[in-house]
Amino acid sequence: MKHLLNDLNPKQKIAAQTLTGPVLVLAGAGSGKTRTLTYRTANLIQNGVSHQNILTVTFTNRAADDMKAKIGKLIGSEIIDEMNLGTFHSICLKILRENLNKINRAEGCLIYDTKDSLAIVEDIIFDFGLEATEYDPKMIFNIIAKAKMELVLAADLTAEYAQAENQGSKHFYQIVSKIYQEYERVLANNNCFDFNDLIKKTIELLESNPAILTKYQNKFKYIQVDEYQDVNHSQYQLISLLAKPQNNIFVVGDDWQGIYGFRGADISNILEFEQDYPEAVVIKLERNYRSSNNIISASNKLINNNTQNKVKEAWTESDDGAPIFIAEAESPLVEAKYVCKRINHLVDFYNYKLSDIAILCRSHFQSMQLQKQLPKFRIPHQLVGGLSFFDRQEIRYFVNYLKLIVNPNDRLALKRLFRIEVHGVGEILLSEITKYARENKMKITDVFESPTVVKGIGNNKAANIIEFQRRVIDSIYDLREEKLPMDKKALELYQRVDFEQNVLAELDDPEGRKRYLNMFLEDISNFRKNNPGRGLYDYLLINKLIADKDISENKEQKVKVMTAHSAKGLEFPVVFIIGAEEEVFPHLKSLEAKEAGLNPYAVEEERRLFYVAMTRAEKLLFISFAKTKVAGEQGQYKQLYPSRFLTELPKQRLDFTSVESKKGGSGIQMRKDKQVI
Ligand code: ATP
Ligand code: MG
Secondary structure, X not given: OOOHHHHOXXXXXXXXXXXXXXXXXXXXXXXXXXXXXXXXXXXXXXXXXXXXXXXXXXXXXXXXXXXXHHHHHHHOOXXXXXXXXXXXXXXXXXXXXXXXXXXOOOOOOEEEOHHHXXXXXXXXXXXXXXXXXXXXXXXXXXXXXXXXXXXXXXXXXXXXXXXXXXXXXXXXXXXXXXXXXXHHHHHHHOOEEEXXXXXXXXXXXXXXXXXXXXXXXXXXXXXXXXXXXHOEHHHHHHHHHHHOOOOOEEXXXXXXXXXXXXXXXXXXXXXXXXXXXXXXXXXXEOEOOOOOHHXXXXXXXXXXXXXXXXXXXXXXXXXXXXOEEEEEEOOHHHHHHHHHHHHHHHHHHOOOOHHHEEEEEOOHHHHHHHHHHHHHOOOOEEEOOOOOHHHOHHHHXXXXXXXXXXXXXXXXXXXXXXXXXXXXXXXXXXXXXXHHHHHOOOOHHHHHHOHHHOOOOOHHHHHHHHHHHHHHHHHHHHHHHOOOOHHHHHHHHHXXXXXXXXXXXXXXXXXXXXXXXXXXXXXXXXXXXXXXXOOHHHHHHHHHHOOOOOOOOOHHHOEEEEEOHHHOOOOEEEEEEOOOEOEEOOEHHHHHHHHOOOOOOHHHHHHHHHHHHHOOEEEEEEEEEEOEEEEOOOOEEEEOOEOHHHHOOOXXXXXXXXXXXXXOOOOEEEEEOOOOO
């Protein structure tokens, strides 16, 4: 314990020993930023700072768990569960839960994810009688989400966004502003937040309650942020608010890795840190510990094609290592087979474990071919951040029932149950029911008791609704009152509403879905065992925040398939980057945005993303692309072109292979040809 900081190099040590004032650690991938931050936390505690006075923000839940585990190893694990260490969302949620009454919410308040928010926007557009073609719910939701990230209130939306626009679009924003206002009203009514509220409402809470702000400023005397380059405006505001007046703020990041511009992150936050805090100490780490020299040199050469960079040096004591393997394949199918063959080869002959290997793609859609091929080559894989377990239809359905146990105000959940369970009553009638309830100041469930009061509901429909009210809603409300452990409650609910008969049996593959539901019920049971004192409410909240959670077993024995975005901060001995094609990586949208003059730096963000992907690799890096793909309904071939990023890599560090399918067989053969790139 005494020699805690001896595991750091001299510059890292300086950073970990600078305990007060603003500090920026600016350094490239793999230089030990996260490691330094972890050791600094341990060092603060060893220097007598209470762990409760340290706030550490990571970008993902996984990163938070890793960091906690490492801190536990360094100084003992007694305190790690009590640390204020997590993502912006989880930290804000904690603050909000401590102050629900101050923000117009009550106990049981749950979080809406993007799908939920979108459903609310759709309902509003429907209720307002607007044309969904003109007021596309997705587009409207994106405008609202962006406004929230920029802390723009509904009432100010028109003035903020339509200033420079013509009359027509001013009218458009006036309507959007009304939708936004209604959206906020519905969220408050349903006793829910959306994701962006977590940060926005925390800031509102702190700004309008000086005593509460002082309390948290005193609590979080030391603030640390990892991946600072991807902080957005509202997150930046929050941090600067909490850090005052002492400004003990320690941030680490790499402007070369800013990849969330499309979601409002702004690399100027890191570039301007020294302006914000003129007394800031800036520390640059230059030695890379992660990757071979070939990988470091190639990725640095690539990123230097960007104009928006801060200058950084990078060196390593590692050998050149293997060249970067570039493979050109006839088609995505041949490419996927090539990757599978290589993986088996690495496992069979080079002692790599499946868990050493990650396959990175620009978007999940692109990994479909690979997801089909991996099982054929008997390679177990884990899809990280794709359609998660909790996104499965049957799980989402069942979660709505649980939500109502926790938060009876959640009308969205109630409407969903209605849509799932009640046959023969369409959208218009449901809308009439909610309207009737609103106009007569009744609960919707009161209308369900005597549905014929609503015009258009005859005896048959009414019977269905009353049956639903008895079997489902009454069961839920009864269970709310019963004193049962959370897992028993969930199971009891499952049985009382006869979920299998009434819901699963109506869907395809009911047996398969039943298995997933059993896993889900088991997960609730495990949560209860591992978290004494916590209930269904905590379970639902926590699961919403942990989108990357996977409850399947044997993760160790699986290759990971993920997007370059979700690989941020991670490292793997072997990395495959697939689909390195123009219009894929760089993404078509970025090329269009640049072309249209909307964002001259759009391709630079793609290049940073490619840099992030490359720098995840420790020893071996494979990059592949296909030459053609089948596109369109008629199945025409579309020619593809290798990504411009490949042409920016230094040729002497590459090994080029061309892969073709063997005629008449399922195998592939490789033809070396260094001329193509
Ligand atoms: P990224 O920008 O990708 O997030 P990073 O700068 O946060 O990278 P880390 O993940 O902290 O880098 O470190 C990269 C690897 O180098 C880790 O495996 C880490 O343990 C190792 N490492 C960093 N510093 C040292 C050191 N002084 N001695 C030994 N290993 C180190
Ligand atoms: Mg890191």
